[in-house]
Amino acid sequence: NFLKQKNVYCDAVYRAALGLYIGELNNVLQMYASFQGEGLASAIADYKIRKLQGRGITVVPQPDCHAAGLDVLDGILAEITDLLKPEAEIAGLQFPRGTILIGPPGTGKSLFAKSAASRLGLPLLCADWAGLISPVPGESVANLKALLQSAEASAPCLLFWDDYDKAFASADLSKDTGEEKKLAGMLLTWLQDRTPPVYTIVTLNRINQIPPELKRRFDRTIFVDLPHEGARHDIFGIHLLKYCGAIPNWSDRDWKILISEYGECTPDEIGKAVYLAAVRSYRQGRTRQITIDDLLYQRKQFTPANIANPAQIQSIRNNSKFALKASSDDRSKWRVEPDPIFKTMLGR
Ligand SMILES: Nc1ncnc2c1ncn2[C@@H]1O[C@H](COP(=O)(O)OP(=O)(O)OP(=O)(O)O)[C@@H](O)[C@H]1O
Ligand SMILES: [Mg+2]
Incomplete structure (x- = not known):
């Protein structure tokens, strides 16, 4: 109600302000008078954290x-x-x-x-x-x-x-x-x-x-398991955006090769490979222009942890059989159907 009186109508700000005393909130609103909406909400959240710093957090x-x-x-x-x-x-x-x-x-x-x-x-x-x-x-x-x-x-x-x-x-x-x-x-x-x-x-x-x-x-x-094909595509997208300013306009065929070559890789390994590809392209005078070849080259420079040590990931998976999965089934166009021979072996 106090926030409504102050003409603040934003759910994110309401959430951030919960737990503050009215007087305190008033001060904070004055301090961040130039902020609005989400910006104001994160300023309030920062204020709360600063209050707690040095107390074991x-x-x-x-x-x-x-x-x-x-x-x-x-x-x-x-x-x-x-x-x-x-x-x-x-x-x-x-x-x-x-x-x-x-x-x-x-x-x-x-x-x-x-x-x-x-x-x-x-x-x-x-x-x-x-x-x-x-x-x-x-x-x-x-x-x-x-x-x-x-x-x-x-x-x-x-x-x-x-x-x-x-x-x-x-x-x-x-x-x-x-x-x-x-x-x-x-x-x-x-x-x-x-x-x-x-x-x-x-x-x-x-x-x-x-x-x-x-x-x-x-x-x-x-x-949280290793990413499926659709997730791998999105993870590449996020990291490419960071270094190229936009997601490169590669053909579906190129994307499929890339996604397949990075099978068994963790998001962390994908992020690092994109970073190293960005460094390489920069040093070759192609700043912000990462190519598929840069990424395929990077893929050859390391062995994914899960290929080096498959027993470890399998044991983590076995241990987590009953847990909910962090990502639902892949419904993207990048999804690769399991091999028909493999399906027959499973009796499906
Ligand atoms: N889902 C994702 N999307 C995009 N990038 C990711 C994703 N997951 C991880 N990364 C990249 O990998 C880095 C490391 O991830 P993170 O520290 O969250 O791993 P973790 O699961 O906590 O690992 P650990 O078990 O070793 O603590 C991130 O900083 C980010 O660059
Ligand atoms: Mg961690």
């Missing part, structure tokens, strides 16, 4: 690009947006707790979490275990408590635990491991009880790296 840099090919995750963002509307509360719908993102390295888990915050116009609080865990007895617990309080104070917000496995890998909850066990227990209770709208995103490589009781606290566990 790290500020993550803006993502280098948008995460392509993760349409199921995009749908979840739309759901969060709807659940932050006052109508959701009236309908008795509780705010969701969060999502676990699992998958092999370089598939866009961290990238998605970072871009989610800016797309939702919410502050992103990034917790890091290295900063939390202290050798001084009792200090780690106090740090975590302060962090969770800050998250609640800046709600609605995203609380992001990147590479969660690195912290919990050694924390066996069935054994008394002292401090770490206390931390894990505290987090479990918090996830169970808390009411302010804090959306928790956890990223890790394998689901068996976190205790099942923690997994149960989340609404969804989502598996």
Whole structure:
């Protein structure tokens, strides 16, 4: 209502302003008087994060690009947006707790979490275990408590635990491991009880790296697999746009060759190859003019991690059989039907 009195009619600003006192909001609006709409929303979100800096929370840099090919995750963002509307509360719908993102390295888990915050116009609080865990007895617990309080104070917000496995890998909850066990227990209770709208995103490589009781606290566990053909096309598009200013006008035939040659590559490997192709074209006096040949040349310069070590990706996949997939089936024109012989072998 206060914002309406100030003639602000923008959902993104309403979301960003939640959790601020009226007086504070008034000051912020004066400070950013020249901003409007989405710009104002992100200025408010930045203000909230600055308030929290130095209290056990790290500020993550803006993502280098948008995460392509993760349409199921995009749908979840739309759901969060709807659940932050006052109508959701009236309908008795509780705010969701969060999502676990699992998958092999370089598939866009961290990238998605970072871009989610800016797309939702919410502050992103990034917790890091290295900063939390202290050798001084009792200090780690106090740090975590302060962090969770800050998250609640800046709600609605995203609380992001990147590479969660690195912290919990050694924390066996069935054994008394002292401090770490206390931390894990505290987090479990918090996830169970808390009411302010804090959306928790956890990223890790394998689901068996976190205790099942923690997994149960989340609404969804989502598996981010290697990109299919359509997603590979879009990932190339995003990175090419970055270095060429536009997506090159290549023929479908050329695109198909490129997409096929980069099969088994992670989005991270695709992004790096486009970068190196951009460097090469620049050094050859063709700034911003990446060709298909540049990219095919780059492809020959490395062995994708999943070809070098297929057992690793297979074991991650086997572990994630029951998780929802981050991207739905490929319906793009780039999709390649599985080999008919392979289909016969499967009895289809
Ligand atoms: N879906 C995507 N679309 C476009 N680029 C992507 C995508 N996923 C990853 N990338 C590129 O790869 C880089 C690394 O991705 P990211 O850090 O998100 O991987 P990750 O899944 O978190 O890996 P890890 O498990 O090692 O933490 C990104 O900064 C981006 O350049
Ligand atoms: Mg990551």
